[in-house]
Amino acid sequence: MKTIHVLVVDDSAFMRKVITDFLSEHPQIKVIGTARNGKDALEKISSLRPDVVTLDVEMPVMNGLEALKQIMHEHPLPVVMLSSTTKEGAENTILAMQYGAIDFVTKPSGTISLDLHKVKEELIHKVILASRANLRTMEKQARIETTTSPLLQSYSKIELKPSRPISSTARQKKIVCIGTSTGGPRALQQVLTQLPKHIAAPIVIVQHMPKGFTKSLAQRLDSLSRIHVKEAEDGEVLQNGTAYIAPGGFHLLVARSGEALVARVEQSLPRNGHRPSVDVLFESVSDLSDYEKIAVIMTGMGSDGTAGLRKLKESGNTKAIAESEETAVVFGMPKAAIAANIVDHVTPLEKIAETMMKYVDGQGV
Structure with missing residues (x-):
């Protein structure tokens, strides 16, 4: 069984630790690094070459959406977004799907979710699922044309x-x-x-x-x-x-x-x-x-x-x-x-x- 190498990206040190701990409990998943914002994530992706990235939407320096666009342009790979359930969070999540994210998990109670354990199994499941995504298709669709065909x-x-x-x-x-x-x-x-x-x-x-x-x-x-x-x-x-x-x-x-x-x-x-x-x-x-x-x-x-x-x-x-x-x-x-x-x-x-x-x-x- 192939080990899935994951990069965890979140501006909160607490959330990085919690997500890393949750994912590391699964025998098939290995967290090979963490990043505190989108800019940091792009640098880590280049050096670590993860199989899957978990990406927070709301971050300073470079937010999740901007980072996602660059990831899909420079290093297309499966990304699972973590988002809030607010109206703005929902809109940003849909944009992330259009930009190429494989899937998303909603944080139960906002940016820093002390009750993230509620979605632990969902997060693990979606990371494993994301690792099976068709990379050739993702690379081909990295830029979607929305003009009249x-x-x-x-x-x-x-x-x-x-x-x-x-x-x-x-x-x-x-x-x-x-x-x-x-x-x-x-x-x-x-x-x-x-x-x-x-x-x-x-x-x-x-x-x-x-x-x-x-x-x-x-x-x-x-x-x-x-x-x-x-x-x-x-x-x-x-x-x-x-x-x-x-x-x-x-x-x-x-x-x-x-x-x-x-x-x-x-x-x-x-x-x-x-x-x-x-x-x-x-x-x-x-x-x-x-x-x-x-x-x-x-x-x-x-x-x-x-x-x-x-x-x-x-x-x-x-x-x-x-x-x-x-x-x-x-x-x-x-x-x-x-x-x-x-x-x-x-x-x-x-x-x-x-x-x-x-x-x-x-x-x-």
Whole structure:
């Protein structure tokens, strides 16, 4: 079993000691150094070459976000952020995900958390998970382009002036459902920013994330995308051209209300440790017999989404897309779906929006 070498970065000597002690309890983890700010961290990374970095967001001299940007530019490697649960902390955490951080752990009670033991197991788990991330993908995605893509331009033109008659398949009602986890915020940005404003389907999304962070994620993606992106609210009618993200800590389901589809947000028991759960969302969508369903599973650890996708396929009229290993930061969730033989297309991240749109437009693939 390979030893995971970790660099701990925090401006508090107390927090550095606590985090180091927690991580060192695991036989697979060795803390090879600590740093007190971002500038110190960059120097230590160059000399120590850690496998994973834990990085505090709020630090003097060079804060966590600035350090992260430089790390991803100069020495791309897996970073787990430690953040506060404040509104500003949530916004900074989402930015960190977009800049390339693998995952994050929230400090239970602010900058210096005397009760950090509450998240000890989560921290250990996420450091181990981060060590398995696809470094080639991280290096390739070190700089994400958020400008209008050729794909978006091409579909905007098709939308305004169709190049061919609209097929009967295109007239059928569509819904897109997406499931993702570790590495997902960045993957969602890549996909959603490529979609045209008037996509003829609502999009429902489960991104594994705790309460207090999904609203900031939705706002960030909304500011970058042509489509509208928001956190789902219980009872709201789903609209074409809008993406609805499950609120952290809540399951998102889709239900009928007359001729309309509405979001249902509830707190039933977690499914396989997840709430929101991709399986729960996909299973609810499987009941929509008169809709064509386009289901997408992207980067993430574990197998959430596979059972729900199987139900979708059994319900008929479903096309399934899984992110390919070459681009997935963590290939667990897509791999499980592919292994179950229920995926129609295995697609690199940059082609997922294009594949989705061909089905939404009724052109097939």
